[in-house]
Amino acid sequence: MKNTIILICSLFLFSCSSDDIKKPTQVKTIVISGDNTLNGTPKQLTVVIQPNDAVNKEVTWSVSDPAIAAITETGLLTGIKNGTVKVTATAKDGSGVTAEKTYTVSGITEPTIFVESVSIPAATITNGQPLQLTVQVAPANATNKTLTWSTSSQAMATISQEGLLTPKLNGTVVVTATTTDGSGKSTQIEITVSGVTAVYNTAVRSESILIWQRSNGGWGKAVADLNLYNTEQTAQQKATALASKNNTDTTIDNGHVVTELRWLLADYKTTNNPNYLLAAEKAIDWLFLAQYANGGWPQYYPDKSGYRHQITYNDGAIANVMNVMWDIIKGKNNLELVNPKYKDKAVTSFNKGIDIILQTQITYKGKKTVWCAQHDEVTLKPALARAYELPTFSGSESVGIVRVLMLVEQPSADVKQAVKDAVEWFNGAKLFDIATKKITDSSQPSGQDVIVVASPGSVLWARFYDLENNLPLFCGRDGIPKKTLAEIENERRVGYSWYGNWPNGLIGSEYSNWKAKHGL
Template sequence: MIARRTLLAASATLALTPGVALGQSVSKVEVTAAMKRATRFMVEKLAYRGGYVWSYLPDRSRIWGELEAYKTMVWVQPPGTATMGHLYLDAYHATGDEYYYQAAAQAAGALIAGQLPQGGWNYFIDFGGPESTKRWYETIGRNAWRMEEFQHHWGNATFDDGGTGEAIRFLIRIYVEKREKRFKPGLDKAIDFIFASQLENGGWPQRWPRVADGGLHGKPDYTGLITFNDGVIHDNIDVLLTYHQAIGDPRIPPAIRRGMDIYLSTQQPAPQAGWGLQHTMDLKPAGARSYEPKALVTHTTASNIEQLMTFYRLTGDDRYLAPVPAALDWLESVRLPADSQVGGRQFPTFVEIGTNRPLFVHRRGSNVVNGEYYADYDPAHTIGHYNARRGIDTAKLRREYEKLKAMPGKAAAKDSPLLKGRQPLKKYWMAEVEPGSDMNATKGGKDAKSLVGSLNAEGWWPTQLRAMSHPYSGPGSKTVARGDFRSTHVGDVTDTSPFDMENGPVGISTGTYIDHMITLIKALQT
C-alpha cells in the first residue's frame, strides 16, 4: 500500500515573478513551463477519461496499476487517479493556473463515473464494463499468485490500500475549492458510504457490503472483519476529520469516537497485549490472506500505539493512553535475539497466540494452481514479498507516551481538528510520494534544474520500470515448474504478479510525475 501523506502547510497561492532565479540557475518561468508541459502530456496524451494507472510502456502497449491493467482501466489505489487529483490541486494553488484545476476536475469526474452504487470504490475502475472486469479477474487477477486480493471479484467496495479514502479526501478538497455542484452528489454518496459501512462495534471492514461468496482457498471470508491492516480504521477516521474540518456533519464526532474505541476493545489481555491485522466480531485476532495467519502482529501493534497517542491529542481523553504501556511491554517481550535480526528489523511480524513464539510464513509450488502458503517456526526461506521481521523503535514510542502522559488532556488537544470543527483545509497536501505498492516511482534525488532539463521531447520524465509482470498466458499448470520460488516475488511464467527487474524497460510512471512535480512546486516556494 501507499502510506498516508503528511500535509505540506502553506498559507496562500504563490506569486510568481518572471525570471526570478531559484538558487539552482533556473527561473520560476522555466519551472512553471516544465510543470505545464509535463502536465499537458499527462492530461492530453496519457489520461483515459480523466483517470490514470501507475505505469506505461512508451507506446502504451502495456500498462500497469498494481497488476497489469486493460487500456479501459484507471487505478483508484494510490498513487492513482485521486493522488493525481491532489497533485493537480496543489499545482493550481502554487501557480494560479486554471489548467490544473480543470485537470483535477477531470480526475474527479473519472472517480465519480466509476463510483460503485454503495458509494465507495474498488482498486480500479474498468470503463470497459462488467464483462471486461469479469474477464480481467478470470485471467490476470486469478493468476497473480501472491496478489490474493485480486484473485476474486467480490463486486463491492474496498478500504484496502487507502483507495476509497484517497478518493473521498480528494472529492472533499475539490468541492470546497469552488463549491461546484457537480461534485456534491458523488461526495455525499461517498460520505454516506463511510457511515453505512461502520460496524456496530465501531470498526470498519476491509470490504463492504459483505458478500456471501467471499471465501478463498478454503478459508472463511476475512474481508468483512474488523480491519486494522493497511490502516483501514484510522484512515476512515482521518477522512471523517477532513470532512468535519471542511464541511461539518453532526454524525461525525460520534462515529469517530466509536472508531477510536474499537482500538480499546480489541487489545488482547496481558501478557500478550497486542492486536492482529483483523479481528472477529467477538474481538479476537483473525487470519486474512493465506500468508497472514491468525496471530498477533507487531507492526500493527506499533501502528495502533501511535494511533492511540494521536487519539489522545484529538480528544484529551486519557483512556487512549491507558493501553500503551502493556502494548509496549508485549512488543519488548517478543524482540528477536540479535543473531535473528535482519537488516535492522528486530521483531517478528507474526507472533503465535498463547505461546508468544514467532511464526514465519513460507510457500511451496510455482503458481496459484499448485502453490501453497503455510506458517511454522522456521525462520529460513521465508516469503520475499511480505517481510518476516519488522523494525520498530519502541524506545521512541515510549518517550512519546511519557511526554503525553505528563501533558494534561486539555493542553494535548488544544489544536485538535475534532474539537475545533470547521476550518480551512491546507492549501498543499502532497509532501512526498510515500513508499508503497508502486515500485516504479522514482523518488527524490533531483533538483529543479535537473528536472527541467530531463523532461523529454514528448513531455514526460523517462523512468526505468523496476516492476514488471508476465503477460497472461493461460492458467497455471498443476505440475510444479523447475526452480526455487520460495522467496521470489513471482512464480513461474504463468504467474501475473509483479516482480523486480534490475534492467527493466524505460517507461512512463505516474508516481515519478507526482514526485517531480512536488519538487518543482517546492522550488516555487523558495
C-alpha cells in the first residue's frame, strides 16, 4: 500500500510540464530620468527600468570624467568643475543593459572640495534624555558639510536632521550620518541607551502578542486562534511563552506573523507605544530573512523539516506576505509607520515574489493554468504537503495569487498573460448545480457529516483538481486520491473545506475592472 501511495503521488508530481520554468526576468531597458543640466547643487539621479517585473532593478553608476563630476553608489551626481560629462547606469542583474546621459555642468565658480572622512565621537545615554550628537568632518574646508541622519530603529530612538537623538526605549541603537556632497562618505555609531522611564499606553491584544513573539521576530502556532490574543495571558501562558522564546517553529501558516505585525502597528497607531513598532519591525525583518533567493517563502522558517521547506501558497500564506510588502511600498494600511529603510527592501522582495509566482504557474496541455497549494523550492513543481494535500491545481489558494499579480501597476506581458490564463482556468473549472450541506448524523464519529446535494443554478469550485485530468480530487489521511467527497473518511469530510466559491468575485467585477484599467 505504501508503495502504491508513493507511485500515485509521483504521477501527480511529474504530470505538469517543466518546459515553461523560466529564468528570472532581467532588465531590458534603462532610462535615466530628468533633464541633463547640473549646477553647483548635487542632483539625485533616478532610472526607469523595464520590464516592471524585472527581479533585480539595481544599477551601477559611473561617470566618464571624474574631474568634471562625481557620482555615488546611489546616483547622487555632484559637479566639480564646468564642462560636460557622460553618466552611465548599468544593470546589476548581468543582463548587460546600460543607459547613458550627457550632463552639462555650469555655475561652479570654485573647485569642489569633497568630504574625505566623517566621524561621530563615542556617546551613551544614561539618563533617558535627548542627546545632541556632534560630528567631525575632514577636511575643514570641505565645500558641503551637510549631513543626513538616521537611526536603525525609530521605535528605539528618533533623530533630527540637526543630530538631536531622542530615545524612546532602553537598549542599543545605531545612528548613521551620511554626507550630501556626493562623496558618499558616512559613519555609524552604536549608542547604548538607559534611563528611559517613560510609561506608554498599552493594548491587551499587543501585550499578548509581545509575550508570544519568538526571539527571531516571528510567531509559532502556540496561539492557534489569533483572536485569543485579545485575552490577557495567564501566568502559565506567560511562563510557557518565555520558555519557548528560542523555538524555531515560526511560520506564515494560518495568517501568523502577518496578522500579528499588522495588529501591532494598529495598536501602535492608537497608543504610540514604541514596543509595538519595534516588535512589528522585528517581524518584517523575519519576513525578509525567510524569503528564498528565488522569491518564494517556506511555510516555516528556520525550521524546514518535513514539508515546511516548500514554497507555500496554502491558506494564502505567500499572498499575505506579498500584501505586506505592497503596503510597505505604497505606505498604507499602517505600514507607513515602519522605518523608511524597508521600502527599497520591500520593492525587491515583492518583485522577486512576482517572479516566482510566474515561474510556478502550472502548465497543463501546453497552457498555463493556476498554482498548487505548495511547490518544491528547487524544482518549482507542485509538491505533497500533508497526506491529504496532494500535488494538484488549487481552486482556492490560486485566487489570492492572482489578486497579488493584479496589484502590479505596470504589468508586463507575462503578468497580464498569467492573470488571463488563471481566469480562464477558473471559468473552465466551474462545477454547476451542486452545493454542500452539513447534516447531523449520529452514525458518524463526529456526529455530523458534509454531503453534496443538487442545487440548480449554483456554481462551486473544488479545493483541488488532479493534475492529470483536471477533475475534482478528494483525499483522506491515507493519501489515496478519490473522485468524490463521500469516499473519504468522515473526519476529513467535516474538517476541511473541499468546495467553495472562492473565485466568484475575482473572475467577475475584479477581472473586468483590471482589464479596463490596463486597456485589455
